[in-house]
Amino acid sequence: MGSMTQWLTLLAYSLPELFGLGIAIALLTTNARPGPARRLGLIGIGTMSIAAIAGLGLSLYQQIMFANMTNHPESIQRMFSILSAIRIALNLVAMGGLLALVWALCGATRTAANAGEIR
Numbered sequence: 001m002g003s004m005t006q007w008l009t010l011l012a013y014s015l016p017e018l019f020g021l022g023i024a025i026a027l028l029t030t031n032a033r034p035g036p037a038r039r040l041g042l043i044g045i046g047t048m049s050i051a052a053i054a055g056l057g058l059s060l061y062q063q064i065m066f067a068n069m070t071n072h073p074e075s076i077q078r079m080f081s082i083l084s085a086i087r088i089a090l091n092l093v094a095m096g097g098l099l100a101l102v103w104a105l106c107g108a109t110r111t112a113a114n115a116g117e118i119r
Contacts, residue, residue, distance in 0.1 A: 006063050014056045021049045037108035040100055047097030051090045058086060 024045045032038040062083055069075050 003063065003067060007060060010056065010059045010063065014052065014059075017052050018049070018056075021045060021052060025049065032108075035108075035111075037104045037111065040104035040107065044097040044100030044102075044104060047100065048094050049097075051094035051097065055087065055090050058083060058090070 025042070028038060028041050028045060032041065062079075065079055066076065069079070
């Protein structure tokens with residue numbers, strides 16, 4: 001029962017981010033005008049979503065591995081350093097998605113300003 005509680009806690013920590021990313025994808029696909037800015041925004045949000053889901057999977061994997069290695073501190077230390085490196089890489093991927101989203105926003109507002117839509 002203890003591991004189930006830990007898994008549900010990990011899921012609860014990830015749900016707000018996953019819900020927010022899902023809503024962002026829905027808004028971009030239904031309300032944004034088709035074009036390069038929308039496409040770049042979807043790429044950015046999609047990249048961030050993949051990184052968030054992979055991070056959740058990595059956290060679940062870490063819980064499983066820690067439960068199985070309680071008597072091997074050197075293995076836990078080695079695994080923790082590897083998982084930390086993977087987590088850093090996932091954060092870099094998510095940062096790339098955020099930059100793509102901001103780039104799309106800048107492009108969309110520039111296009112709208114040139115068309116005279118923003119005052």
